[in-house]
Amino acid sequence: MRYLCNNETMNNSVQWVLRIGVAGEFIGHGMFALQGKAEWVGWIVQFLGVTADHATIILRCIGVVDQVVAGIVLFAPIPAVLLWAVLCGSWTALLRPLVGESVWEFVARWPNWAGPLALLMMGWPKKSVKAWFSPIIFK
Numbered sequence: 415m416r417y418l419c420n421n422e423t424m425n426n427s428v429q430w431v432l433r434i435g436v437a438g439e440f441i442g443h444g445m446f447a448l449q450g451k452a453e454w455v456g457w458i459v460q461f462l463g464v465t466a467d468h469a470t471i472i473l474r475c476i477g478v479v480d481q482v483v484a485g486i487v488l489f490a491p492i493p494a495v496l497l498w499a500v501l502c503g504s505w506t507a508l509l510r511p512l513v514g515e516s517v518w519e520f521v522a523r524w525p526n527w528a529g530p531l532a533l534l535m536m537g538w539p540k541k542s543v544k545a546w547f548s549p550i551i552f553k
Contacts, residue, residue, distance in 0.1 A: 437488035444480025490549035503527030
């Protein structure tokens with residue numbers, strides 16, 4: 415069977431699709447956070463027991479972090495940042511049923527952690543702790 419591209423080209427294409435997808439997710443969520451999305455403010459109030467004003471500040475800080483994560487993933491993916499994206503994606507997916515939404519809201523958000531995990535697995539650092547904080551060089 416003939417393929418449209420060889421394995422190296424395919425690997426490069428897949429990692430770029432994942433980088434763009436993960437960056438898009440964090441840009442989008444980050445913008446909602448920077449805008450102080452009311453529903454998300456309510457969740458922070460519910461979970462942390464803070465005032466709405468404090469929850470809004472926390473949410474905006476999360477929005478800034480999300481924008482930084484998006485930039486790193488897109489331009490120079492770092493394994494530790496990808497791991498952070500996996501954990502954040504998992505938590506925000508799990509948060510839905512914890513605040514009373516359907517479990518299907520959790521299932522529908524699996525790509526929020528699966529995309530960064532797939533990208534991390536493609537460039538899993540094998541050598542040292544230092545490699546977790548160095549950009550992945552995809553081949």
